[in-house]
Amino acid sequence: MNHALTRAAIAAALTLAASGAQAADKIKVGFMLPYSGTFAALGTAIENGFKLYVAEQGGKLGGREIEYFKVDDESNPAKAAENANRLIKRDQVDVLIGTVHSGVAMALAKAAKDSDTTLIVTNAGANAITGPLCGPGIFRTSFTNWQPAYAMGPVAYAKGHKTAVTITWKYAAGDEAIGGFKEGFEKAGGKVVKELSLPFPNVEFQSLLTEIAATKPDMVFTFFAGGGAVKFVQDYHAAGLDKTIPLYGSGFLTDGTLQAQGASAQGLLTTLHYADGLNTARDNAFRADYAKHYNVQPDVYAVQGYDAAQLMQSGLTAVKGDFAKKADFRSAMRGATVDSPRGPFTLSAAGNPVQDIYLRRVDGLENKVVEVAVKKLADPARGCKL
Amino acid sequence: MDISILLIQSLNAFQYGLLLFLVASGLTLIFGIMGIINLAHDSFYMIGAYMAFALGPVVDRWLGGGFIATLAVCVALAAVLGYFLEAAFFSYLYHRNHLQQVLMTYGLILVFEELRSILVGNDVHGVPLPAWLQGSISLGGVMTYPVYRLFISAVGIAVALLLYWVITRTRLGMMLRAGASNREMTGSLGIDVNKLYRLVFAAGVALAALAGTIAAPVSSVYPGMGNGVLIICFVVVVIGGIGSIRGAFLAAMLVGFVETFGQVLFPSAAGVLVYLLMAFILLCKPEGLFKQG
Numbered sequence: 001m002n003h004a005l006t007r008a009a010i011a012a013a014l015t016l017a018a019s020g021a022q023a024a025d026k027i028k029v030g031f032m033l034p035y036s037g038t039f040a041a042l043g044t045a046i047e048n049g050f051k052l053y054v055a056e057q058g059g060k061l062g063g064r065e066i067e068y069f070k071v072d073d074e075s076n077p078a079k080a081a082e083n084a085n086r087l088i089k090r091d092q093v094d095v096l097i098g099t100v101h102s103g104v105a106m107a108l109a110k111a112a113k114d115s116d117t118t119l120i121v122t123n124a125g126a127n128a129i130t131g132p133l134c135g136p137g138i139f140r141t142s143f144t145n146w147q148p149a150y151a152m153g154p155v156a157y158a159k160g161h162k163t164a165v166t167i168t169w170k171y172a173a174g175d176e177a178i179g180g181f182k183e184g185f186e187k188a189g190g191k192v193v194k195e196l197s198l199p200f201p202n203v204e205f206q207s208l209l210t211e212i213a214a215t216k217p218d219m220v221f222t223f224f225a226g227g228g229a230v231k232f233v234q235d236y237h238a239a240g241l242d243k244t245i246p247l248y249g250s251g252f253l254t255d256g257t258l259q260a261q262g263a264s265a266q267g268l269l270t271t272l273h274y275a276d277g278l279n280t281a282r283d284n285a286f287r288a289d290y291a292k293h294y295n296v297q298p299d300v301y302a303v304q305g306y307d308a309a310q311l312m313q314s315g316l317t318a319v320k321g322d323f324a325k326k327a328d329f330r331s332a333m334r335g336a337t338v339d340s341p342r343g344p345f346t347l348s349a350a351g352n353p354v355q356d357i358y359l360r361r362v363d364g365l366e367n368k369v370v371e372v373a374v375k376k377l378a379d380p381a382r383g384c385k386l
Numbered sequence: 387m388d389i390s391i392l393l394i395q396s397l398n399a400f401q402y403g404l405l406l407f408l409v410a411s412g413l414t415l416i417f418g419i420m421g422i423i424n425l426a427h428d429s430f431y432m433i434g435a436y437m438a439f440a441l442g443p444v445v446d447r448w449l450g451g452g453f454i455a456t457l458a459v460c461v462a463l464a465a466v467l468g469y470f471l472e473a474a475f476f477s478y479l480y481h482r483n484h485l486q487q488v489l490m491t492y493g494l495i496l497v498f499e500e501l502r503s504i505l506v507g508n509d510v511h512g513v514p515l516p517a518w519l520q521g522s523i524s525l526g527g528v529m530t531y532p533v534y535r536l537f538i539s540a541v542g543i544a545v546a547l548l549l550y551w552v553i554t555r556t557r558l559g560m561m562l563r564a565g566a567s568n569r570e571m572t573g574s575l576g577i578d579v580n581k582l583y584r585l586v587f588a589a590g591v592a593l594a595a596l597a598g599t600i601a602a603p604v605s606s607v608y609p610g611m612g613n614g615v616l617i618i619c620f621v622v623v624v625i626g627g628i629g630s631i632r633g634a635f636l637a638a639m640l641v642g643f644v645e646t647f648g649q650v651l652f653p654s655a656a657g658v659l660v661y662l663l664m665a666f667i668l669l670c671k672p673e674g675l676f677k678q679g
Contacts, residue, residue: 036499038610040508170657198649199657201614203605206398206535207646213529214391227608230510234604238522240530260512260606 026067027316027323030093032083032108033122035072038201038226039100041256042301043072046122048294049305050097053313056289061309062316064323069093073104080107088115094323095120097308100301102126102145102173109133118330120308123301127176130352132383136330139351141307141338143273144379145173145223146180149250151271151357151373152221153184156248161218163193167208167232168223169200177223177250185221193217203231209239220245225252230260237264251360251367256299258365268362274300274342275358275369286341298341307340311347314338350381390526395646397525401535403642404542405601409615410622410634411549412593418629419566419586422476423484425491427619428612429498430591433467434460434598435607436506439513453516460599461592468591472584480569480583499609508609513602538600545593549631562586566629621660625667627674636675 031050033043047070054066069091071083080103087093088111096112096119099105105124110133112119118137121129125145129138156164164185168174174197182192194215196208212220220241224232229252236247242264251272254265286306290298298306311333318332319325337346338353345355357374360367413427437460445456475494479487519537522530553559564572565579573579598612605611622641626633641660648659667675 036503036609038608040503040609044508170653197653197656203614204402204645206402207395207649210391210394210398210529211650213394214388227510227606227611230512230606230608231604234512234606238530238532238534238604240522240524257510260510260608262512262514 026065027061027095028067028069028091028093029312030069030071030087030091030096030098032071032073032087032096032098032104034075034100035070037075039075042100042123045299045301046097046100046305046308049290049298049302049307050122050309052290052293052302053306053309055293057313061313062319062321064316064321073099073101073108075099075101075104077101077103077107080104081111084108084111088112088117093117095312097122097305099124102129105129106133109135109138112137116326118326120311122304122308125176126172127379127382128172130348130350130379130381130384134350134381134384134386136327136386139311139333139347141311141340141353142304143355144180144352145176145250146183146379147355147377148271148273148357149177149180149221149223150184151359151377152248152250153181153186153190154188155269155271155359155373156219156221157185157188157190161190161246163191163217164219164221165194165196165212165215165217166192166221166223167196167198167205167212169202169228170197171200173225174200174223178221181221181250201228203228205232205235206239209235209241212245213239213241217245220247222247222249222253224249225255226257229253230257233257233261233268234264251300254360254362254367256301258362258367265362266364269370270360270362270367271357271373272300272360272367273353273355273357274303275360276366277368278341278343278358280341280343282339282343283341300342303341307338307342310338310340311336348378348381349386350379350384351386352379352381354378390528394525394528394531395650396643397531399643399646400639401539401642402646403639404539405597406618406622406641407635407638408538408542408545408600409594409597410619410626410638411545411631412590412597413619414623414626414629414631414634415549415586415593416590417623419562420476420480420583421566422479423487423491424476424590425488425616426494426498427590427594428616429495430464430468430594430612431598431601431615432502432607432612433498434464434595435513435602435605435611436502436598437463437595438599438602439511439607440506442513453519457596457599461596464595465588465592468588469584471591472587476587477580477583503609510606510608512606515603532604534604538604541596541600545596546631546635553631618660621664625664625674627671627676630674630676633674633676 031047035043071086073083100123102124105121106126109129113135121140123142125143127144127146130140166178168178249270251270254270314336315329315333319329334347337344343356345353348354354376356372357377359370359373361370416424442456445459449455515534519534521533524530561577565582622637626637644659644663649656
C-alpha cells in the first residue's frame with residue numbers, strides 16, 4: 001500500500017517535471033518562405049505579419065515562447081522537398097509556415113503530411129492543398145485560387161456582361177483562377193467565349209491583346225501577379241482596349257503593383273479577400289500597429305501571416321500550451337474563428353478560410369472596397385476526403 | 387483571322403523580334419567573338435532596367451533630364467562596368483573550359499541579384515514613358531499601337547545596322563573577326579587582343595543594358611526580370627549561328643513570328659514551339675543559320 005503510494009507520487013512528480021520541462025521549451029516555428037526572387041517582398045510581409053501578432057501577445061503564443069527557423073525556398077519547386085525537410089528533419093520544427101509559390105507549397109504540404117507536421121499555408125492558392133492533398137494537419141489562412149475568381153463571376157454578370165474572354169499564364173494558379181471565374185460567370189448566365197493563355201512567365205502580351213480586340217467580348221477576366229500584372233495592365237491600357245472592353249481580375253492583378261501600374265490601373269475592379277478602406281476597428285488597429293513596427297503599410301500577405309499566428313494561438317490556447325496534444329491542437333485550430341483584419345473567418349472541414357470576398361476598385365494607390373461580392377464563400381474542396 | 391488582324395499580328399511579331407535582337411546582340415558578340423558563355427547577360431539587362439528606374443530622376447535633376455540623356459548615362463555606365471568586370475573576372479576565363487565559365491557567370495547572377503535586393507529592394511517599380519513618346523496610333527479601329535513600341539523597333543533596327551557596319555566594314559571589325567578566328571596569330575601581328583576583348587565585352591554589356599533601359603518603361607522593373615530573357619536569347623544566338631549579327635537578327639525575327647503566331651494559333655503548344663524550331667534548325671544546320679560575321 002505504502003509502496004504503491006510512493007510509486008504514484010513519484011510518477012506524478014515525474015509527469016509534472018516532464019510537462020514543466022516541456023512548457024519551458026520553446027515552440028519551434030519554421031518559416032519556409034521566399035526571401036529572394038520575384039516573391040521576396042511577399043515572404044518578408046508574411047513573416048512580419050506573423051511576428052507582429054506574436055509581439056502583440058508579449059512574444060508568446062499560448063503561453064509558450066517561440067523559436068524561429070528560416071529557409072529561403074526561392075520559389076523553386078525543384079528544391080521544395082529538400083528545403084521542407086531541412087525544417088522538418090534538421091530543425092525538427094513543430095509548425096511549418098509557408099509559402100507563396102503554389103508548386104512549392106504542394107511539395108511542402110506533401111512533406112508535412114508524410115512527417116505529420118502541422119502546416120499553415122500563408123499564401124499559395126493551389127486548390128489541391130485543401131483539395132486532394134488535404135489532411136488533419138494542413139491549414140490555410142489565405143485563399144484558394146478558385147475563391148476570389150469565382151466571386152467575380154456573378155458580379156460581372158450583374159453588370160450586364162454576357163460574354164467574356166479570359167487570359168492568364170498557362171500554369172496551375174492561372175488555370176484554377178480561370179476555372180473559378182468560368183464557374184461563377186456561367187452559373188450566373190454568362191458565357192466564356194475564349195480562353196487565352198501564354199507560357200509562364202512570358203510577358204509579351206501583344207499578340208493576345210490583338211486576339212482580344214478581334215474577338216470583341218463584353219469583358220475580359222484575367223489572372224496575373226507581380227511584374228506580369230504590371231505589364232499586362234499597362235499594355236491593355238496602351239492598346240486602347242480598356243476604352244471598349246472592360247478588364248476585371250482576381251485581386252492580385254492590382255496588389256502591390258499600383259505604384260508601377262500608375263494611371264493605367266485606375267478604376268480597375270478586382271475581387272479578393274482583403275481590401276483597403278475596410279474601416280473596421282480591427283483592421284484599423286492592425287494597420288496602425290503594423291505601420292508602427294515596420295514603417296510600411298501592410299498588405300494582404302501581411303494579413304495572411306498575421307492570421308497564421310492567430311490561428312496557432314487559438315490552437316495552443318485550447319491545449320494550454322501543451323504541444324504534445326497534437327490532435328486537440330489541430331481540432332481546436334480547425335474549429336477556430338479567426339478575428340482577422342479582413343473580417344472574422346472560420347475554417348472549412350478541409351482547413352481553408354470560409355470568408356467574404358470583396359469587390360474593390362483601384363483609386364490612387366489603394367484597392368478601395370466597393371462591396372462584399374460574395375458573403376462567406378467556401379471553396380468546394382473538390383477531392384478532399386476529410 | 388482576317389487580313390487586318392493578320393497585319394497587326396505581323397507587326398507584333400516584327401516588333402517582338404526586334405526587342406529580342408536588341409538583347410541577344412550583346413550576347414552573340416560576347417559569346418561569338420570571345421567564346422565565353424556569359425549567363426550573367428540577363429543581369430546586365432536587369433541592371434540597365436534598374437538604372438533607368440533609379441537614375442532617371444537623378445539625371446533629371448543634374449543634367450536637365452530627358453529620356454535620351456538617361457539612356458546615354460545608363461549605357462555609358464554599363465560600358466564602364468563591363469570594362470572593369472572584364473578586367474577583374476572575365477579575362478581569367480578565356481583559357482578555362484565552359485563549365486568554369488558557367489559557374490562564374492552564374493555566381494555573378496547571384497551577386498547582382500543580391501545587390502539589387504539590397505540597393506533597390508524587392509518591389510515592382512514602374513518607369514515613366516517619356517512624354518514625347520506617349521501617344522498611340524490607331525490601327526484600323528481594332529486597337530491602338532503605342533508609339534513607344536515603334537520607337538523600340540527603330541532602336542533595334544539602328545543597332546542592327548550599326549553593328550553590321552562596324553563588324554563588316556571597319557578596321558575595328560576586321561580586327562575583331564581576326565581575333566575571334568585566331569587569337570594568337572592576331573596578337574603576333576601586333577594587335578592588342580586583350581584590349582580588344584575588353585572593348586567587346588564593354589560593348590556587349592552596354593548593349594544588354596541598352597535593351598534593359600529601353601524595355602523598362604513597358605516591362606516595369608522587378609526582381610528576376612532578366613531570367614526569362616536569358617533563355618530565349620540563347621535560343622536566338624544558337625539559331626542564328628554563334629557570333630553572327632546577321633544570324634541573330636534573322637533568328638530573332640523567326641522566334642518573334644513563331645512565338646506570336648504560335649500563341650494565337652496553337653495556344654496549348656506555345657511554350658514548346660520555339661524550342662522545336664531550334665531543334666529543327668540545328669538538325670538541318672548544326673552551326674546555326676550563319677557563320678560568324
